Amino acid sequence: MFGKACFIRAFEGALARAYDAGEVPGLVHLCTGAEVAEVALADALDPAVDQVTGSHRSHGLVLAMGADPLAVAKEILGRIGGLSDGLAGTQHLIAPENGFLTSNGIVGAQVPLAAGAALTAKVKGAGGVGVAVFGDGAANQGAVLESMNLAVALELPVLFVMENNGFGQSTASTYASGSTSFTQRAASFGLVAMQADGFNHIESQQVFAQAVKKARKNTPVFVEISVPRLDGHYYGDDISYMPEAHMKDTYDDPLHVMRQFLEESGTSASVLESIMLKQQARAVQVVAEASSAIKTGPLEIKAWHQSLEAVRG
Amino acid sequence: MVSCQTTISEAINQALHVEMAADDKVICIGEDIAGGAGVDGSEGIGGVFGVTMGLAQKFGRARVIDTPISETSFVGMAIGASMTGLKPVVEIMFCDFIGVCFDQILNQAAKVRFLSNGRINMPLVIRTTMGAGDGSGAMHSASLHGLLASVPGLTVACPSNAADAAGLLRAGLRSPDPMILLEHKGLYGKSSDAVDEWPVAVIGEGRFVSRGDDITIVAVGAMVRVAEAAAKKLALEGINVEIIDPRTINPLDLKIIISSVEKTGRLIVVDEGPNYIGFADGVISAVTQSCFDVLNAAPRSICPLSTPVPYAAMAEAAWLPSLDQIIEAANTMMSENYGK
Numbered sequence: 001m002f003g004k005a006c007f008i009r010a011f012e013g014a015l016a017r018a019y020d021a022g023e024v025p026g027l028v029h030l031c032t033g034a035e036v037a038e039v040a041l042a043d044a045l046d047p048a049v050d051q052v053t054g055s056h057r058s059h060g061l062v063l064a065m066g067a068d069p070l071a072v073a074k075e076i077l078g079r080i081g082g083l084s085d086g087l088a089g090t091q092h093l094i095a096p097e098n099g100f101l102t103s104n105g106i107v108g109a110q111v112p113l114a115a116g117a118a119l120t121a122k123v124k125g126a127g128g129v130g131v132a133v134f135g136d137g138a139a140n141q142g143a144v145l146e147s148m149n150l151a152v153a154l155e156l157p158v159l160f161v162m163e164n165n166g167f168g169q170s171t172a173s174t175y176a177s178g179s180t181s182f183t184q185r186a187a188s189f190g191l192v193a194m195q196a197d198g199f200n201h202i203e204s205q206q207v208f209a210q211a212v213k214k215a216r217k218n219t220p221v222f223v224e225i226s227v228p229r230l231d232g233h234y235y236g237d238d239i240s241y242m243p244e245a246h247m248k249d250t251y252d253d254p255l256h257v258m259r260q261f262l263e264e265s266g267t268s269a270s271v272l273e274s275i276m277l278k279q280q281a282r283a284v285q286v287v288a289e290a291s292s293a294i295k296t297g298p299l300e301i302k303a304w305h306q307s308l309e310a311v312r313g
Numbered sequence: 314m315v316s317c318q319t320t321i322s323e324a325i326n327q328a329l330h331v332e333m334a335a336d337d338k339v340i341c342i343g344e345d346i347a348g349g350a351g352v353d354g355s356e357g358i359g360g361v362f363g364v365t366m367g368l369a370q371k372f373g374r375a376r377v378i379d380t381p382i383s384e385t386s387f388v389g390m391a392i393g394a395s396m397t398g399l400k401p402v403v404e405i406m407f408c409d410f411i412g413v414c415f416d417q418i419l420n421q422a423a424k425v426r427f428l429s430n431g432r433i434n435m436p437l438v439i440r441t442t443m444g445a446g447d448g449s450g451a452m453h454s455a456s457l458h459g460l461l462a463s464v465p466g467l468t469v470a471c472p473s474n475a476a477d478a479a480g481l482l483r484a485g486l487r488s489p490d491p492m493i494l495l496e497h498k499g500l501y502g503k504s505s506d507a508v509d510e511w512p513v514a515v516i517g518e519g520r521f522v523s524r525g526d527d528i529t530i531v532a533v534g535a536m537v538r539v540a541e542a543a544a545k546k547l548a549l550e551g552i553n554v555e556i557i558d559p560r561t562i563n564p565l566d567l568k569i570i571i572s573s574v575e576k577t578g579r580l581i582v583v584d585e586g587p588n589y590i591g592f593a594d595g596v597i598s599a600v601t602q603s604c605f606d607v608l609n610a611a612p613r614s615i616c617p618l619s620t621p622v623p624y625a626a627m628a629e630a631a632w633l634p635s636l637d638q639i640i641e642a643a644n645t646m647m648s649e650n651y652g653k
Contacts, residue, residue: 039365051397084430106420112386113421116393123340123375123399130393135530143416146386153381168377304427308465308490311599312517313567 001043001201002262005035005255006276006299008060010283011069015076016235023291025078028090032059033230034163036254038064040204041133043159044212047099049128051112051117055135056091058103067095069283073290082174086296087304091132107168108134108141111160115147118156120220129157129215137168139182148306151220153268159215161208164196165229170241186222198227199254201261228252230301318504321496324475325440328482329365329509330400333372336400339486340376341368342391343404343440350379361406362442362501384414388439392422395437398628405441408495409455419616422491423466434489438482443471443495444535444585445629451621456584458495458533459591462563466494468516469562470585472619473537474505477560480514488516497534519566521573525553528643529573531596532583533558534635540583543639552643562592565601574600578609583634588616610649613642 012030019028026043031038034057037046042064045052054061062072067083075082076090083095091105101117104110118130138144139162153159162182164171183193192214196207204225211221230253232239259276259286319327348356349370359366369377380387384405391403405411411418418439425433445454462469468490472478478496485492522537523544525610532540537558542556555573559566574580580600584591593614600612615634623629 053393084428084432087430088428092424094429094433096397096433101393102425104421104444109416109421112389112417113393113396115390116395117397119390120397120399121393123337123394128382141599143389144386146381146383147389149381150383150386150390156379160485262424293347310462310465310563311567311595312564313571313599313603 001039002258002272003275003279004039006279007179007283008035008039008063009255010280011063011073011287012059014283014287015073018287018291019235020075023077026089027234027236028076029057030231031057033165033228033254034198035060036201036258037163037198037204037225037227037304040201041131041208042066043205044208045131046100046128049102049121049126050099050131051096051099051114051128051130052099052133053114053117054103054133055107055110055138056103056105057135059090059257060092061133062098062100062103065095065100066098067100069286070290073287074293077290077293079290079293079295080296080300081293082296085300087300108143110134110142110148111138114230115151115156115158118151118299119154120159121157127216129159129212131159131161133161133163135168136164136166136173136177136182137163139173140177148186148189148191148222155301156220157215157218158220159211160186160220162222163222163227164224165227167229167233169233182224183222191220193222193249196223196225198225199257201254201258227254260274288295315318317507319475319507320502321472321475321478322362322506324366324507324511325496326366328479329368330371330509332483332486333368333376338398339400339402340378340394341365341402341404342378342387344380344382344406346404347374347377347379348373351532354358358588360404362498365404367495371376376432384410385417386403388414388600389417389421391437392417392425392435395432395491395539396425396436397648400436402438402440402482405439407453408441408443408457409452411441411457419464420468423464426489427466435491436486436488437491438485439491439493440482441493442498444497444499445622445633448624448626448629449498450624454599454622456534459586459595461493462592462595465493466490467563469495470516470560471495471533471562472495472560473500473534475559476506476511477514479511481516481560481652483513484516485513487513495534502564514560517561517564517566519557519559520571521569522558523554525555525577527553527577528555528579528646529570529577529579530554530556530581530583531559531570532556533560533562533592534585536583536585539634539636540639543636543643546636546640547643554643554649565596567603570596570600571603575604575607578607580608580612581615581639581642581646582612583615583639585617585634588614589591589618591616609651610646615639615642
């Protein structure tokens with residue numbers, strides 16, 4: 001789990017360097033700070049029967065679910081061989097074969113889709129769950145609130161996971177939400193509402209395991225997990241609006257906290273260091289390989305034009 | 314072929330029965346489509362127009378799902394279910410309500426197949442009603458087929474008769490792209506020829522409603538009957554009208570329209586959508602770009618006044634395209650001979 005989280009952190013770092021080098025077509029929203037929480041969630045899921053939907057900030061989730069990092073990197077860099085051959089990009093990562101149904105460019109829109117995955121699981125009786133991962137920024141979207149109600153009304157096997165990083169773009173969640181107790185809000189819809197400390201990987205694992213177990217029995221569950229957002233809304237964002245304490249203080253970093261915990265529990269510092277270095281090297285190599293792949297171009301989009309052309313004469 | 318008549322509403326109902334019986338993956342989702350959910354001993358209502366009558370009794374409420382009034386969540390759920398292997402038929406009571414859940418249609422349903430680079434198909438039919446003429450007022454009478462057809466990735470169909478309604482619904486469940494099936498409220502009770510087994514329609518294939526050499530009229534939905542009535546009157550004046558019902562708005566069968574205009578040199582589009590940047594403008598643009606040189610008269614669009622649909626009966630009738638407008642346009646066009 002530590003190795004996976006280290007890989008995601010390093011992957012995001014390597015992407016930031018690729019962005020600096022002009023290799024990324026648009027903006028990237030990095031998941032730094034949420035890696036441990038996302039690996040803990042993936043740990044509780046079975047990619048063979050479960051499907052996760054995520055927000056625009058889903059690099060970590062899709063990797064945690066087990067998608068091929070090279071295909072993910074190529075997609076984010078807009079290259080042939082990406083998950084969708086570079087046509088979809090960073091905000092639309094799709095890897096259903098790994099239990100990651102889709103991420104989304106519209107805040108909160110992925111949440112009803114997870115209800116759909118849950119409905120399929122229920123109708124087919126395959127025992128799967130639909131998992132909607134979203135941020136506190138999406139918490140006030142109608143799509144999210146409606147889906148919470150629908151899940152309870154139709155008894156869907158859904159898990160709602162709200163990563164509370166305190167910000168919707170540059171706006172504090174304490175400002176944006178009328179009631180800042182998200183668990184109370186979820187409970188009032190009739191959901192089982194739980195909280196997890198995203199700085200505590202063991203607690204996170206336990207809460208997710210318990211939540212998934214309930215959801216599998218058609219009891220929809222809501223989990224609020226606190227995570228820091230260690231970078232801006234997107235990489236290169238002017239983060240002057242964020243208080244100093246929020247900016248890359250190692251004590252505010254769940255990955256650092258996890259590493260210290262593992263060290264205190266008996267894993268030697270050198271072993272942990274070597275895991276981290278190995279994952280860093282792997283991530284750098286993956287992103288470098290993706291950077292050298294062929295860029296998606298006119299041929300790929302023209303093929304789609306033929307398929308979707310409206311006027312056929 | 315059997316020689317009996319049936320209504321659009323019965324035809325769709327029969328097609329839904331056929332599909333649900335043949336494939337466990339077909340499910341129905343919507344408000345009051347079974348009806349009486351949560352009411353002990355209720356028989357249900359089978360949809361506000363009765364189109365989904367009997368489905369819950371036959372296939373159970375696990376596959377015929379009544380939802381809260383919550384379009385964004387249940388349309389989104391249907392999309393997610395389609396992405397993961399079901400074939401949902403989801404009902405939005407009136408197409409005006411698409412405004413409530415447009416993100417799920419515009420950004421999710423329409424884009425998934427493209428964004429997945431063809432890895433995820435979306436067999437999904439969104440059934441909804443369209444059209445004015447029954448005093449339902451501005452928020453229950455719109456015709457949004459042109460608006461929806463402008464979104465790449467959506468199949469948009471407007472059946473004008475029972476066989477097309479059933480056949481297009483069945484085609485939508487076999488298509489990789491989501492279909493919006495716009496059922497005209499004013500046609501639900503109208504009868505047309507019944508067809509055994511309701512064969513699956515070909516998406517993007519129009520049909521000739523009548524044949525003639527003088528003027529081509531393109532119309533869909535309820536406007537096909539208006540065009541037919543106009544053609545009868547014009548025939549008495551010796552003007553022979555060829556009526557084409559493209560059946561789907563996106564994709565549009567331009568081939569059949571061009572083949573007719575090449576013969577007649579004259580084109581009228583009668584439509585219930587807006588008179589500016591709507592279906593009529595789209596057809597006229599495509600035709601003038603393809604065969605400008607064969608036109609003998611400037612193409613005409615006959616569309617409603619550019620206001621929301623009015624409520625009072627006489628105002629609503631004045632708002633809708635009329636038989637007289639078609640006849641007047643046809644007569645004017647017959648006197649124009651640009652190409653000759």
